[in-house]
Amino acid sequence: MPELRELYDAILNGDHKTSAAVTREAIDAGIEPMELVSGYMVPAMDEVGKRFECEDYFIPELLLSARAMKAALELLRPLLAASGAKSAGRVVIGTVKGDLHDIGKNIVGAMLEGGGFEVIDLGADVAPQKFIAAIKERNPQLICLSALLTVTMPSMKTTIEAFKEAGVRDGVKVIVGGAPVTAEFAREIGADGFGENATAAVALARQLLQAA
Amino acid sequence: MTSKERVAAALNHRPPDRVPIDFGSTTVTGIHVSCVAALREHYGLERRPVYVHEPSQMLGRLDEDLKQAMGVDVNGVFRRKTMFGFSCENWKLWRTPQGLEVLVPGAFETTTGDNGDIYIYPEGDLHAPPSARMPAEGYFFDAIMRQEPIVEEQLNPEDNLEEFQPIADADVASLKAEVEAAAAGGRAVVATFGGTAFGDIALVPAPFLKHPKGIRDIAEWYMSLSSRRDYVHAIFARQCETGIANLAKIHAAVGDLVDALFICGTDFGTQSGTFCSVNTFRDLWLPYYRHVNRWVHANTSWKTFKHSCGSVDRFIPSFIEAGFDILNPVQCSAANMDASHLKADYGDRIVFWGGGVDTQKVLPFGTPGEVRRQVLERCRIFSAGGGFVFNTIHNVQARTPVENIVAMIEAVHEFNGVAVHA
Numbered sequence: 001m002p003e004l005r006e007l008y009d010a011i012l013n014g015d016h017k018t019s020a021a022v023t024r025e026a027i028d029a030g031i032e033p034m035e036l037v038s039g040y041m042v043p044a045m046d047e048v049g050k051r052f053e054c055e056d057y058f059i060p061e062l063l064l065s066a067r068a069m070k071a072a073l074e075l076l077r078p079l080l081a082a083s084g085a086k087s088a089g090r091v092v093i094g095t096v097k098g099d100l101h102d103i104g105k106n107i108v109g110a111m112l113e114g115g116g117f118e119v120i121d122l123g124a125d126v127a128p129q130k131f132i133a134a135i136k137e138r139n140p141q142l143i144c145l146s147a148l149l150t151v152t153m154p155s156m157k158t159t160i161e162a163f164k165e166a167g168v169r170d171g172v173k174v175i176v177g178g179a180p181v182t183a184e185f186a187r188e189i190g191a192d193g194f195g196e197n198a199t200a201a202v203a204l205a206r207q208l209l210q211a212a
Numbered sequence: 213m214t215s216k217e218r219v220a221a222a223l224n225h226r227p228p229d230r231v232p233i234d235f236g237s238t239t240v241t242g243i244h245v246s247c248v249a250a251l252r253e254h255y256g257l258e259r260r261p262v263y264v265h266e267p268s269q270m271l272g273r274l275d276e277d278l279k280q281a282m283g284v285d286v287n288g289v290f291r292r293k294t295m296f297g298f299s300c301e302n303w304k305l306w307r308t309p310q311g312l313e314v315l316v317p318g319a320f321e322t323t324t325g326d327n328g329d330i331y332i333y334p335e336g337d338l339h340a341p342p343s344a345r346m347p348a349e350g351y352f353f354d355a356i357m358r359q360e361p362i363v364e365e366q367l368n369p370e371d372n373l374e375e376f377q378p379i380a381d382a383d384v385a386s387l388k389a390e391v392e393a394a395a396a397g398g399r400a401v402v403a404t405f406g407g408t409a410f411g412d413i414a415l416v417p418a419p420f421l422k423h424p425k426g427i428r429d430i431a432e433w434y435m436s437l438s439s440r441r442d443y444v445h446a447i448f449a450r451q452c453e454t455g456i457a458n459l460a461k462i463h464a465a466v467g468d469l470v471d472a473l474f475i476c477g478t479d480f481g482t483q484s485g486t487f488c489s490v491n492t493f494r495d496l497w498l499p500y501y502r503h504v505n506r507w508v509h510a511n512t513s514w515k516t517f518k519h520s521c522g523s524v525d526r527f528i529p530s531f532i533e534a535g536f537d538i539l540n541p542v543q544c545s546a547a548n549m550d551a552s553h554l555k556a557d558y559g560d561r562i563v564f565w566g567g568g569v570d571t572q573k574v575l576p577f578g579t580p581g582e583v584r585r586q587v588l589e590r591c592r593i594f595s596a597g598g599g600f601v602f603n604t605i606h607n608v609q610a611r612t613p614v615e616n617i618v619a620m621i622e623a624v625h626e627f628n629g630v631a632v633h634a
Contacts, residue, residue: 058486063435064438151611
């Protein structure tokens with residue numbers, strides 16, 4: 001019987017090899033995937049978020065923990081899908097058209113996954129039509145738009161406008177983030193919220209989807 | 213005062229006759245080529261394509277006529293090879309995705325993907341994998357991650373040192389000629405000789421190398437700062453040794469014609485926080501920065517220039533302790549980076565080179581009136597007692613309205629009591 005606490009510790013310490021190994025052992029021992037997710041992985045990523053907030057952890061540690069969490073999740077994902085387990089919500093995330101930067105978006109995506117959300121990552125330089133197709137095909141509750149550049153911030157606005165034109169805006173919540181993005185800008189372009197960093201984005205996602 | 217004297221006064225924390233102005237002296241104090249073209253048109257200068265001297269960020273070269281029109285006090289000297297490993301020579305015409313005709317180096321070789329993305333090649337070698345991509349309708353290039361699979365046991369710091377080698381005599385001769393030309397016009401000289409950028413994330417993916425080895429993926433590099441610290445120390449230690457030896461050779465050739473030396477552009481701040489802790493900085497960077505700064509101060513008259521974006525308030529005491537004379541870009545728009553606080557707490561110990569106007573919001577999206585107000589306020593705060601060179605917070609980005617750039621320049625001249633260019 002694997003020592004499941006090791007999964008929590010491996011994620012917290014950013015040890016992806018151990019997190020994968022413990023997860024494999026747990027699967028072989030017949031432990032329910034959801035028990036691993038909600039009992040160990042979500043709490044570990046919550047703790048990572050807390051440590052980031054109080055500046056005990058920084059970007060390197062966030063990336064390491066996210067990689068360890070994803071190593072476990074990759075193994076569990078097919079089992080979770082087969083069991084019909086319910087996530088905290090379905091999220092589509094991407095960096096907007098014209099912008100190739102994806103590290104911030106990847107961290108937010110990983111923290112959302114660590115928070116129990118199902119995350120569909122469309123990558124970087126994502127055209128509005130691709131977001132719209134994902135909304136229609138995957139039926140997410142939340143869309144996360146990222147931009148690092150002042151020259152691509154206007155793409156956030158055109159993306160949200162394209163959602164309205166396609167008639168899909170009212171069915172989803174939209175949040176935005178990235179270095180030059182502000183709460184004021186989020187309001188101006190008609191987004192539902194702004195996440196200043198990855199942990200704030202997770203808190204906002206929970207708040208918006210609970211209220212929905 | 214001449215431009216050189218003006219900058220020297222500011223760098224020595226003495227009040228200059230007026231606030232000195234930099235545009236274009238480094239790859240972090242420049243202007244996007246499209247804005248340079250717009251400025252040339254605004255000032256009624258000769259209509260001709262602008263030279264792209266930094267092809268990664270597509271920065272336009274500020275020629276003598278534009279520097280005079282803007283009242284620029286500084287000339288820049290750059291290492292011979294660009295971010296894509298080729299030199300700025302054999303210029304040829306190229307059309308940007310927005311249709312602007314510009315001049316690019318002869319080895320600026322690109323291909324266009326099915327979706328319109330533009331790919332560029334290291335050393336102009338179309339047979340090598342492309343090292344950067346400009347999105348269709350984009351304004352500059354971003355590095356393509358070309359990370360070879362990592363076998364932990366086989367990692368060798370030498371693989372991350374391919375670009376940090378002893379400088380060739382031909383490169384020293386080229387820098388000497390550049391420095392002498394830059395100093396001849398009476399402006400101050402800022403030199404970027406290269407070799408002392410410790411872990412600059414723009415350089416880690418090595419878009420100038422055809423087949424980079426070692427840790428080259430950006431996220432992998434950031435993780436390595438925590439998980440492979442000995443490996444990073446080994447790189448920095450060797451780089452420091454070679455970098456100082458190179459500086460000694462360059463100094464022997466160029467002497468004290470240089471006023472400021474660009475040391476390193478590694479960013480420690482994010483918009484709202486920092487990439488790592490101050491303790492990590494003190495363990496991993498400070499010893500090497502201190503070595504370089506001590507050598508420069510012991511052997512030359514050069515001032516040392518540190519660039520770091522973001523919220524670096526808590527790092528500034530360590531930058532000062534490491535021996536840096538100049539901080540850029542002074543990102544007042546980031547958390548805890550209020551101009552008055554920075555000037556009051558650190559203004560007597562470090563020169564602020566930048567901070568003149570916000571390039572995330574006010575300059576690109578504000579009105580000329582808003583630009584003027586912020587520039588006048590920043591000049592008032594930062595210029596007291598010297599210790600300030602006017603520049604925007606990082607490069608002027610594409611799509612910035614030319615009337616805002618002009619409002620910014622005119623506001624500095626207004627503050628200086630200098631007649632505004634017609």
